Amino acid sequence: MSPTPTKIKWKDFLRAIERIANKNFGRYQIKPKSGSARRIDLFKNAQDNIPCAFFVVHEDKTVWSGDLKKACLELNCSKDEFMEVVNSL
Numbered sequence: 001m002s003p004t005p006t007k008i009k010w011k012d013f014l015r016a017i018e019r020i021a022n023k024n025f026g027r028y029q030i031k032p033k034s035g036s037a038r039r040i041d042l043f044k045n046a047q048d049n050i051p052c053a054f055f056v057v058h059e060d061k062t063v064w065s066g067d068l069k070k071a072c073l074e075l076n077c078s079k080d081e082f083m084e085v086v087n088s089l
Contacts (some may be wrong), residue, residue, distance in 0.1 A: 003065045003066035003067075004065045005037055005062040005063075005065070006062070006063045006064065007066060008063040008086055009063070010059055010061065010062075010063060011048070011057065011058065011063070011067075012086050012089050013057075013067075013071075013086070014030065014038075015065045015081060015089055016085040016089065017030070017040060017071055017075065018030075019047065019085050020075045020077055020081075020082065020085060021042055021075060022068045023051060023082055024042075025042045025043055025044060025052075025077050026043050026044055026045040026046040026047075026048065027043045027045075027046045027048075028040060028041060028043065028064075029041045029043075029044050033056065034056070035058075036059040036060065037056050037057070037059075037060045038053055038057050038058075038059060039054060039055075039056050040054060040057070040071075040074070041048040041053075041054045042054060042074060042075070047049075050077055051073045054074070055070045055071065055073075055074040057070065057071065057072075065071065
C-alpha cells in the first residue's frame, strides 16, 4: 500500500512529535539531514548519548501516512493518540 497524504500540517506534525517525545522519553533531538529529511533521535534518559530509537521523516507541505506511521511506531503511541495531540495544538 503506497503512502497517502494526511491533513496534518508540517509544523503541527513536528510540534506533536516534540510533545509526545517529551512525555515518553528522557530527551529528543531533531536534526536536519540532506535535502528535506529530518532525523528524530529519542533518548531513554536525558543524559544518554546513544539514542534508544530514531526515525527519519521528510519535510513537505503534506505529511504522508508513511511518516505518520513511523512516528507513531517509534514514539510508542497510537495514531489516535498522535492525532489527539495534533488537534490540541
